[in-house]
Amino acid sequence: VDLRECGITAPGIRAIFPALAAFITAAKLEPYRVAERRGELKHVLVTEAADGQLMLRFVVRSEHLIGQIRKRLPELRAAIPRLRVVSVNLLPEHKAVLEGEREEVLTESDALPMTVNGIDLLLGARSFFQTNTAVAAALYRQGRDWVNEAAPASAWDLFCGVGGFALHSQAPDRSVTGIEFSAEAIASAEQTRDALHAAHPGAGYDRVRFASGDATAFALGEGNDPELVIVNPPRRGIGPELAARLEASAVSRVVYSSCNPDSLAADLAAMPSLRPARGRLFDMFPHTTHAEVMVLLERG
Template structure:
């Protein structure tokens, strides 16, 4: 198994499991200003115990084997993605949230982010105030800046996106960019996203690249994976690396000639599980993500061994002309696979199903539709410390 970066040090994954991360201290939580990390008052060991208990309860009807030891996250500085609401006024911009008290709160110093990222968020907050772009006000439907989205890779480079109501502020932003980028050369790309509708939608369909490379590279376990501005990537890169490495380990010795990676995103699972003898088909509805997966495959020189397509996973699986695979990997959104896709998977009858879930409740619902499969292995990955959320990886085998 590849060595994985944990808390800034190289370690063997089995050693990492034994590390008990210290509690995170957060002045926003302690002063009752922000309760987003609603489990923060529980010791980290208790958080994991509680998550394991919840998962065991959900899997009890399926005769699941004992959980493998959970993958622990660092307790702070683990979050590599920020989604900040623009608040305040044009000359006193704030990046943060409307908290549970209905107050505007700057979260640039949130300890979920690495210290370097906290500092950059603070600089961006001051930069926005200096160019006086009015934050969007929901009630009056006035203002321009809705959100600031910032992604970080494990080499310390950043992708910056500003979500605007219109293009009215574009000229002002372009004029101010050279000074910002001169001071912060680690910002490798800047874009604006236009979201004109007065709805709770974070981003809109139009993206305008203002500066830099539109490809943010994430190197995980020696594999280059890519993210484009509108593409999804995991929030916790260390946990993502462990998740992909575990998938590769669990599938390494399986007798597989063809496998599918449904909801494949930028190709993390599929590319990690590839061997010279296997053929991979990756399916994802988001074309930007498929472009990222294809770039990785091209760089790896995989040629005809790999095919990525921008299609709906359920529609793809219903094509009766396709050769059924021995393994199907699925990484669905929180809503899960749904009954229709579960029925299609049963008809295809792959020998194995590798299911990565960010919502164990919908995982349990899907398992109830997948009669004829038994759980071979299951492991929890604590992608989201201090909350009830977690990722779970399940290997299913046809009975």
């Protein structure tokens, strides 16, 4: 699929394709050919912030390309002045994934500020973020509205990423705990929280806590239940263990954001006491069969 003609690619990203293609050619970054298992450049990942700043990640097969790209970084930045973060990710294995475990950031900045509803969420190179920022903003606003309407004294945000739902759900009289497996994402969430607390000292951001770890293990290990839980899991859903934990808990409401209706349906079937009270569809992935669904569950 030629992305130069893709109708859902942001104009600011499409605009850099010629310069990016010229750089790939000049730097001799040979595209990886899956069938032959030959070549070096596996993926190019581009993220654009609301102010036009960009994060650019090269996913490559061999370590020697790190130095090769680093050497030519000045010409890349001259050709694409909006670049804030440039990194190289190593993926030597032949497997169907987007990235490997090792990431080398080549720029002084290692995170891209993604402004969503006035909150600067810091996106690190290997941190998860919604693919459609405008729709993500609506998603976070809906979650915030449902949480504020319920007015819980305590809440968990499981699979919290860089803290989007947690930081939208804060209140002066509410404690919020965000859990995410990625330590890098948690570090970004804490940095955003600290900046928000400094700017708004009485808003309750000091009562938002983040920790790195497995969401299911965290929930199973906690003895005290919150009044409300937010979950935004990957496509596989929250799974039977976490669903059973929430079903047997004293949690009165769950805000469930899902990108896979099949896993959502399986998880809801495993939590019959938590009944859907409201739902909303978000066209997160235009012109595809996929969507984001948010459901408010209330204990019946």
